[in-house]
Amino acid sequence: xxxxxxxxxxxxxxxxxxxxxxxxxxxxxxPGDPVRSLWGDKPPDPVQVAQIRxxxxxxxxxxxxxLHYMGGLLQGDFGNTIAGNRPVLDEIxxxxxxxxxxxxxxxxxxxxxxxSLGVLAGIRRGRFVDNTVTLxxxxxxxxxxxxxxxxxxxxxGNELGWITPTVQDSESMSQLLVPALVLGMVGxxxxxxxxxxxxxxxxxxxxxxxxxxxGLPRQRIVTRHLLRNSLIPVVxxxxxxxxxxxxxxxxxxxxxxxxxxxxxxxQALARREGAVIVGVVTVLVLVYLAASxxxxxxxxxxxxxxxxx
Amino acid sequence: xxxxxxAKWVAIAGVVxxxxxxxxxxxxxxxxxxxxxxxxxxxxxxxxxQNPLQPSNTMEAYGSVVIDSLFTGLVYYDKQGDxxxxxxxxxxxxxxxxxxxxKLKPGWKFHNGEAVTAKSYVxxxxxxxxxxxxxxxxxxxxxxxxxxxxxxxxxxxxxxxxSGLKVVDENxxxxxxxxxxxxxxxxxxxxPFFPMPSAALKDPKKYGESPVGNGPYKFKSWEHxxxxxxxxxxxxxxxxxPKNGGINxxxxxxxxxxxxxxxxxxxxxxxxxxxxxxxxYKQDFGDRAITSDYSAINTVNPAFYSKTFKDVDVKVIQxxxxxxxxxxxxxxxxxxxxxxxxxxxxTGVKGYKAGACGEFCKFNPKKAKQFVKDGGGVPGNxxxxxxxxxxxxxxxxxxxxxxxxxxxxxxCVGDPKTDFQADTEVRDKRQVKAMYRSGWVLxxxxxxxxxxxxxxxGVDGNKGEFSDKKFDALTKRADAxxxxxxxxxxxxxxxRELRNSFPGIPLWYNKITSGHxxxxxxxxxxxxxxxxLTDVEVFEK
Numbered sequence: 001x002x003x004x005x006x007x008x009x010x011x012x013x014x015x016x017x018x019x020x021x022x023x024x025x026x027x028x029x030x031p032g033d034p035v036r037s038l039w040g041d042k043p044p045d046p047v048q049v050a051q052i053r054x055x056x057x058x059x060x061x062x063x064x065x066x067l068h069y070m071g072g073l074l075q076g077d078f079g080n081t082i083a084g085n086r087p088v089l090d091e092i093x094x095x096x097x098x099x100x101x102x103x104x105x106x107x108x109x110x111x112x113x114x115x116s117l118g119v120l121a122g123i124r125r126g127r128f129v130d131n132t133v134t135l136x137x138x139x140x141x142x143x144x145x146x147x148x149x150x151x152x153x154x155x156x157g158n159e160l161g162w163i164t165p166t167v168q169d170s171e172s173m174s175q176l177l178v179p180a181l182v183l184g185m186v187g188x189x190x191x192x193x194x195x196x197x198x199x200x201x202x203x204x205x206x207x208x209x210x211x212x213x214x215g216l217p218r219q220r221i222v223t224r225h226l227l228r229n230s231l232i233p234v235v236x237x238x239x240x241x242x243x244x245x246x247x248x249x250x251x252x253x254x255x256x257x258x259x260x261x262x263x264x265x266x267q268a269l270a271r272r273e274g275a276v277i278v279g280v281v282t283v284l285v286l287v288y289l290a291a292s293x294x295x296x297x298x299x300x301x302x303x304x305x306x307x308x309x
Numbered sequence: 310x311x312x313x314x315x316a317k318w319v320a321i322a323g324v325v326x327x328x329x330x331x332x333x334x335x336x337x338x339x340x341x342x343x344x345x346x347x348x349x350x351x352x353x354x355x356x357x358x359q360n361p362l363q364p365s366n367t368m369e370a371y372g373s374v375v376i377d378s379l380f381t382g383l384v385y386y387d388k389q390g391d392x393x394x395x396x397x398x399x400x401x402x403x404x405x406x407x408x409x410x411x412k413l414k415p416g417w418k419f420h421n422g423e424a425v426t427a428k429s430y431v432x433x434x435x436x437x438x439x440x441x442x443x444x445x446x447x448x449x450x451x452x453x454x455x456x457x458x459x460x461x462x463x464x465x466x467x468x469x470x471x472s473g474l475k476v477v478d479e480n481x482x483x484x485x486x487x488x489x490x491x492x493x494x495x496x497x498x499x500x501p502f503f504p505m506p507s508a509a510l511k512d513p514k515k516y517g518e519s520p521v522g523n524g525p526y527k528f529k530s531w532e533h534x535x536x537x538x539x540x541x542x543x544x545x546x547x548x549x550x551p552k553n554g555g556i557n558x559x560x561x562x563x564x565x566x567x568x569x570x571x572x573x574x575x576x577x578x579x580x581x582x583x584x585x586x587x588x589x590y591k592q593d594f595g596d597r598a599i600t601s602d603y604s605a606i607n608t609v610n611p612a613f614y615s616k617t618f619k620d621v622d623v624k625v626i627q628x629x630x631x632x633x634x635x636x637x638x639x640x641x642x643x644x645x646x647x648x649x650x651x652x653x654x655x656t657g658v659k660g661y662k663a664g665a666c667g668e669f670c671k672f673n674p675k676k677a678k679q680f681v682k683d684g685g686g687v688p689g690n691x692x693x694x695x696x697x698x699x700x701x702x703x704x705x706x707x708x709x710x711x712x713x714x715x716x717x718x719x720x721c722v723g724d725p726k727t728d729f730q731a732d733t734e735v736r737d738k739r740q741v742k743a744m745y746r747s748g749w750v751l752x753x754x755x756x757x758x759x760x761x762x763x764x765x766x767g768v769d770g771n772k773g774e775f776s777d778k779k780f781d782a783l784t785k786r787a788d789a790x791x792x793x794x795x796x797x798x799x800x801x802x803x804x805r806e807l808r809n810s811f812p813g814i815p816l817w818y819n820k821i822t823s824g825h826x827x828x829x830x831x832x833x834x835x836x837x838x839x840x841x842l843t844d845v846e847v848f849e850k
Contacts, residue, residue, distance in 0.1 A: 032730025032734050033730070036734075040368070042368065043770050046462070047440045047447075047448075047461075090533075094533065153569055255563070259534045259560070270729075271730075272730055
């Protein structure tokens with residue numbers, strides 16, 4: 001197990017360098033000069049443009065910029081933004097906790113409600129509960145997330161007045177509740193469906209028959225035997241979803257004016273803030289890598305047959 | 310002004326294309342007791358400013374509105390486009406309009422207690438002109454003698470101060486220009502001409518995070534990406550004393566979010582209603598809906614270097630212009646929230662005159678076809694209009710193209726670029742295929758700002774490389790005029806000349822479309838599209 005973890009950690013290094021380099025190049029290939037764009041559609045001042053490019057090191061060849069950037073990164077320096085010359089680290093440390101809170105709320109929601117619905121539907125396959133869950137998840141998956149978000153905003157915010165239409169304070173848990181529900185909705189549907197299929201399949205397995213024949217209590221059969229074996233695909237999904245929830249919340253964060261990572265990334269892209277984009281993606285890559293490592297480790301816990309030397 | 314740099318551009322709003330129609334109603338009852346609370350706080354839907362809050366480094370809308378609340382400049386202007394004196398008692402030119410003497414009203418102070426003197430102005434401008442200080446608006450001082458020494462096109466600054474700025478006494482200074490400009494005081498309206506206290510120049514970085522101004526409001530706090538708060542300043546000497554206790558500039562990432570908050574009274578007002586709501590905002594807000602004039606114009610301009618328009622006969626462009634049914638497009642695409650343009654200068658500025666474009670801006674399909682035919686058409690009988698797809702331009706571009714195609718037989722297609730950055734890059738690199746969309750908001754309320762700065766031969770703002778010798782001669786004459794009125798009149802002549810050379814097709818003038826919550830009254834917007842926040846009154850809760 002220890003060697004497995006070490007190997008996985010070592011694998012992270014090339015993945016990390018590869019992704020940052022790729023993003024770095026991609027940002028540079030995008031049309032539009034971030035320094036020039038500070039002037040909007042008004043004619044820029046060439047002297048100032050040159051000055052800013054020089055100050056931010058943007059006049060160096062790309063490979064030098066990358067080396068500089070990586071060098072800084074190793075010392076925890078994410079560079080500065082082009083507009084405003086603020087440390088990128090400030091922007092990141094401001095946005096990540098917000099997204100982390102939002103994502104973890106959405107994730108918990110996915111986990112608890114999704115698995116419960118899946119188990120219910122899987123055990124009563126073909127019955128009323130199963131059909132209801134199937135219909136509900138189909139609806140959630142097929143309706144785009146921004147429609148759900150806007151409907152929630154208009155209905156609960158503008159019509160009923162239960163919530164404020166946008167989040168007034170991105171740090172408040174209660175304010176983040178509705179966006180988190182919206183954000184976790186699609187994942188919930190997938191989790192429910194995955195669990196349902198898996199449970200329905202495993203219910204026919206030999207060990208289940210054995211367990212029933214042994215006369216074990218129903219509760220124990222479901223949680224210890226059925227659920228544990230059925231969770232492997234669900235855990236895989238939930239693991240990768242952590243990363244998706246963190247970075248993929250662009251739409252939800254936009255609708256509810258939550259100043260998280262999705263929003264930061266979107267704004268940075270619109271302003272061609274290379275350092276911010278690379279910085280955010282770097283952290284997201286780390287989150288992904290950590291989550292997938294965790295998933296792999298969980299496999300072994302869930303199913304002792306899966307062992308790593 | 311050979312490419313004077315210009316005012317604010319609307320910051321790239323993070324528009325995630327959200328299109329949904331709000332269902333009507335939503336008017337909540339007027340909660341207030343009807344009594345005004347002079348200490349009430351007005352909240353304004355803004356966004357995160359692009360740069361630190363220094364007046365000479367602020368040109369986009371999010372920062373501009375905050376700077377305007379914290380600072381009062383020498384002069385401003387009224388609804389007629391006439392100059393009003395704010396911190397200046399008088400601004401007087403010599404006979405040649407070359408040496409301008411500024412006298413300050415005595416007794417004004419900065420929020421930190423420092424006196425506002427002639428030196429506060431001169432030092433601030435000299436500091437901002439130095440490229441080492443990285444101020445985006447520094448080229449606004451380019452008319453002043455000695456600017457080249459401080460801000461050379463290449464290499465390091467030779468001097469730290471412009472020789473054209475002289476402090477006479479505590480409340481008087483002179484500005485010497487390298488050539489006479491009759492309307493120079495209009496330029497002084499703009500932010501780089503605001504004063505700064507001496508502490509600002511000592512520690513600009515700290516200052517950018519917590520600015521000290523001389524305006525109606527005093528800086529309180531800035532929580533990045535959340536809000537900026539300012540409070541009414543009791544010792545303010547200006548005429549526009551705040552009628553409320555302060556402003557909370559809330560940062561929004563999308564206009565749609567701001568709109569929904571405005572509808573449910575969570576924010577008191579916002580700059581512009583998102584386009585997707587133009588059809589319903591009047592219904593949503595009733596008598597709290599705001600529609601007012603705004604000095605901004607939209608055009609589509611030919612790229613005169615492109616294959617399509619290189620050797621074009623002006624008749625073709627005139628014909629294309631006549632093929633566009635502005636009235637109908639304004640009604641259908643913009644729900645009547647724009648006004649068809651009849652010239653190249655926007656309404657509400659000094660020297661504006663309706664009808665400069667004459668019959669060429671009136672819908673006339675028959676003549677349109679004839680003109681395009683007489684002019685010999687365009688190569689390939691096909692044109693395109695370039696626009697940025699990150700803002701809602703597609704609708705009207707399609708409508709304009711449809712009109713052109715239907716009425717002249719010239720094939721017309723939209724040429725979308727992914728976003729504004731990509732769009733401006735293509736324009737800067739002179740790679741526009743045929744035409745591009747363009748918009749201009751006033752820098753200062755004078756018709757010359759819309760003419761020589763955009764269509765003069767070789768100026769920075771002239772992205773289509775338009776050139777008309779007659780027009781250049783006329784603007785030169787206007788710049789050499791003795792008085793402002795004379796200059797404005799001569800500029801009108803120059804504008805009329807444009808109908809014979811057609812640098813761009815005027816489409817419509819923008820209007821302010823906004824609304825306010827039930828918490829406030831007296832919400833208005835000025836000619837530059839900025840909210841007049843000092844006049845807003847807040848109801849008691």
